Amino acid sequence: xxxxxxxxxxxxxxxxxxxxxxxxxxxxxxxxxxxxxxxxxxxxxxxxxxxxxxxxxxxxxxxxxxxxxxxxxxxxxxxxxxxxxxxxxxxxxxxxxxxxxxxxxxxxxxxxxxxxxxxxxxxxxxxxxxxxxxxxxxxxxxxxxxxxxxxxxxxxxxxxxxxxxxxxxxxxxxxxxxxxxxxxxxxxxxxxxxxxxxxxxxxxxxxxxxxxxxxxxxxxxxxxxxxxxxxxxxxxxxxxxxxxxxxxxxxxxxxxxxxxxxxxxxxxxxxxxxxxxxxxxxxxxxxxxxxxxxxxxxxxxxxxxxxxxxxxxxxxxxxxxxxxxxxxxxxxxxxxxxxxxxxxxxxxxxxxxxxxx
Amino acid sequence: xxxxxxxxxxxxxxxxxxxxxxxxxxxxxxxxxxxxxxxxxxxxxxxxxxxxxxxxxxxxxxxxxxxxxxxxxxxxxxxxxxxxxxxxxxxxxxxxxxxxxxxxxxxxxxxxxxxxxxxxxxxxxxxxxxxxxxxxxxxxxxxxxxxxxxxxxxxxxxxxxxxxxxxxxxxxxxxxxxxxxxxxxxxxxxxxxxxxxxxxxxxxxxxxxxxxxxxxxxxxxxxxxxxxxxxxxxxxxxxxxxxxxxxxxxxxxxxxxxxxxxxxxxxxxxxxxxxxxxxxxxxxxxxxxxxxxxxxxxxxxxxxxxxxxxxxxxxxxxxxxxxxxxxxxxxxxxxxxxxxxxxx
Numbered sequence: 082x083x084x085x086x087x088x089x090x091x092x093x094x095x096x097x098x099x100x101x102x103x104x105x106x107x108x109x110x111x112x113x114x115x116x117x118x119x120x121x122x123x124x125x126x127x128x129x130x131x132x133x134x135x136x137x138x139x140x141x142x143x144x145x146x147x148x149x150x151x152x153x154x155x156x157x158x159x160x161x162x163x164x165x166x167x168x169x170x171x172x173x174x175x176x177x178x179x180x181x182x183x184x185x186x187x188x189x190x191x192x193x194x195x196x197x198x199x200x201x202x203x204x205x206x207x208x209x210x211x212x213x214x215x216x217x218x219x220x221x222x223x224x225x226x227x228x229x230x231x232x233x234x235x236x237x238x239x240x241x242x243x244x245x246x247x248x249x250x251x252x253x254x255x256x257x258x259x260x261x262x263x264x265x266x267x268x269x270x271x272x273x274x275x276x277x278x279x280x281x282x283x284x285x286x287x288x289x290x291x292x293x294x295x296x297x298x299x300x301x302x303x304x305x306x307x308x309x310x311x312x313x314x315x316x317x318x319x320x321x322x323x324x325x326x327x328x329x330x331x332x333x334x335x336x337x338x339x340x341x342x343x344x345x346x347x348x349x350x351x352x353x354x355x356x357x358x359x360x361x362x363x364x365x366x367x368x369x370x371x372x373x374x375x376x377x378x379x380x381x382x383x384x385x386x387x388x389x390x391x392x393x394x395x396x397x398x399x400x401x402x403x404x405x406x407x408x409x410x411x412x413x414x415x416x417x418x419x420x421x422x423x424x425x426x427x428x429x430x431x432x433x434x435x436x437x438x
Numbered sequence: 439x440x441x442x443x444x445x446x447x448x449x450x451x452x453x454x455x456x457x458x459x460x461x462x463x464x465x466x467x468x469x470x471x472x473x474x475x476x477x478x479x480x481x482x483x484x485x486x487x488x489x490x491x492x493x494x495x496x497x498x499x500x501x502x503x504x505x506x507x508x509x510x511x512x513x514x515x516x517x518x519x520x521x522x523x524x525x526x527x528x529x530x531x532x533x534x535x536x537x538x539x540x541x542x543x544x545x546x547x548x549x550x551x552x553x554x555x556x557x558x559x560x561x562x563x564x565x566x567x568x569x570x571x572x573x574x575x576x577x578x579x580x581x582x583x584x585x586x587x588x589x590x591x592x593x594x595x596x597x598x599x600x601x602x603x604x605x606x607x608x609x610x611x612x613x614x615x616x617x618x619x620x621x622x623x624x625x626x627x628x629x630x631x632x633x634x635x636x637x638x639x640x641x642x643x644x645x646x647x648x649x650x651x652x653x654x655x656x657x658x659x660x661x662x663x664x665x666x667x668x669x670x671x672x673x674x675x676x677x678x679x680x681x682x683x684x685x686x687x688x689x690x691x692x693x694x695x696x697x698x699x700x701x702x703x704x705x706x707x708x709x710x711x712x713x714x715x716x717x718x719x720x721x722x723x724x725x726x727x728x729x730x731x732x733x734x735x736x737x738x739x740x741x742x743x744x745x746x747x748x749x750x751x752x753x754x755x756x757x758x759x760x761x762x763x764x765x766x767x768x769x770x771x772x773x774x775x776x777x778x779x780x781x782x
Contacts, residue, residue, distance in 0.1 A: 223736060399556065402562050
């Protein structure tokens with residue numbers, strides 16, 4: 082029995098499976114506690130919130146895999162939301178695709194700045210992105226001139242976007258934005274599992290020196306990770322604009338913390354080199370399910386959110402350090418090497434992808 | 439061995455020139471500000487200017503120890519916020535203010551011990567632990583205060599925060615002076631200070647040399663949170679009213695003050711003299727920007743830029759130096775041989 086488990090699962094996957102288990106337990110628990118919990122409304126509220134965070138978390142995962150951080154994502158989301166919102170308000174004729182590309186492009190430039198400073202400037206990522214967190218927000222404040230983007234100035238197609246359905250099963254609406262987020266999670270999971278670029282992210286995060294010695298263009302790869310993270314944050318900014326409509330200069334402030342929380346709770350190692358997109362998605366799902374349910378159950382205010390997030394991050398990091406390392410030792414000691422890492426997560430992705438459809 | 443000495447002296451030289459650079463920029467900024475405004479150099483203005491940032495400056499002293507030690511404490515601003523909110527909350531609940539102050543300080547020690555436990559005993563990365571703290575402690579502050587603003591402190595408390603106590607100096611500035619002296623003596627002239635540097639340079643070497651690494655780190659994180667708590671109390675006294683968002687984002691200023699002062703983010707080097715210079719520079723720069731009506735949000739952006747430059751410029755300097763050395767060594771071939779022979 083134990084041998085079979087060891088042969089087919091790696092410790093990281095056990096962690097993800099336990100997260101799935103925890104989410105199910107949470108759902109069942111609150112199902113018994115809150116009347117009318119299993120409804121389309123709960124489903125909608127959780128999935129649409131997760132959708133935006135998940136897109137940012139995918140980008141953040143790319144960066145954290147390389148043993149770096151991006152603390153500026155909240156400011157990038159806020160800036161693109163405001164910037165694209167202003168452009169659309171000034172000119173309602175801008176095509177939807179052009180608006181999305183504009184958001185992604187602005188995000189890419191901001192990610193590029195982060196990436197160049199981190200990889201070619203050799204400035205620690207925490208310093209760079211703590212700095213750009215402030216700089217991008219300052220740019221937004223100056224650009225805005227203390228005005229806000231309001232819902233009534235935006236084109237109709239944008240306002241309809243959040244309630245656009247992909248399909249409907251029973252009372253459950255699958256929103257288009259949720260579909261986009263899921264698709265991105267799956268695509269990037271495939272990228273980090275199968276493409277050389279993805280494998281190199283893991284290699285750099287596991288041992289930057291070794292990766293450099295092995296001849297990987299580490300600087301270029303890390304920079305690319307930042308650019309991708311910026312692009313995804315830009316897209317999230319567009320989704321943020323669509324969902325909320327009213328954008329002020331403090332839009333998405335602190336979102337970097339939610340994204341990092343999701344990633345870390347989802348089992349992505351803060352020291353780089355291990356973790357998956359599916360994990361990050363599960364982390365986001367876990368946090369938001371808990372958040373939304375607790376607010377309804379205890380009638381506690383949203384002011385509990387941050388305290389809860391902090392606790393979850395600490396718990397996740399502590400479990401990783403204590404339990405996962407023991408599991409790894411257990412696996413290593415039994416001499417049973419799990420199947421090559423390139424193979425295993427892929428199988429899981431396909432299963433998950435099939436499950437989502 | 440010779441190599442170590444060479445790199446050490448090169449490091450010292452670089453540090454000296456970095457401090458020189460800071461001083462030069464500082465002089466330019468001060469002269470510029472003095473030209474802009476005739477009252478700029480008056481004692482009142484300088485004290486006022488200092489008073490606006492004194493809480494952050496006090497915390498920067500403790501942060502210098504933490505970063506020299508090779509760690510980071512991102513939670514300080516949230517601990518400051520928590521302290522001021524807890525004080526206001528306890529006072530609102532009817533606790534006399536002196537008792538509330540003592541209780542808050544005790545909580546500050548506990549918070550520091552919690553951080554220290556996860557970092558030094560369990561061995562988690564300080565970046566992750568204090569990031570959780572940054573979010574979590576702010577969260578506790580929000581739970582206590584929600585979206586209210588609580589003031590109504592006794593008059594003596596507000597006066598302590600706002601009025602000069604001794605000469606032109608309010609209480610916070612006096613506390614800063616005392617802490618500064620203690621910090622300089624401990625970091626630069628005591629065995630404990632040497633331990634802080636040694637651990638920051640190479641944790642393993644320190645451990646095998648018999649330095650009690652865990653205990654040093656524990657003491658540092660408890661001290662950091664306690665001082666941040668004290669700073670939070672001073673902030674509450676100065677502002678006269680607190681909110682859930684009090685001191686939010688201060689970690690940016692604090693970390694910038696330390697890194698701009700030439701303290702290496704990788705630990706093991708940096709001095710309080712450099713930090714002192716960078717504090718003066720940031721203060722005068724901010725004040726100068728206010729003089730020409732640059733908003734505080736833009737100022738924060740400029741501080742962010744400074745933070746990045748404070749690490750980027752030394753990197754470039756190092757690159758230029760090593761290129762220069764390589765070229766010089768590549769010149770006369772014989773020197774290269776001699777150098778290697780001596781080195782080995």
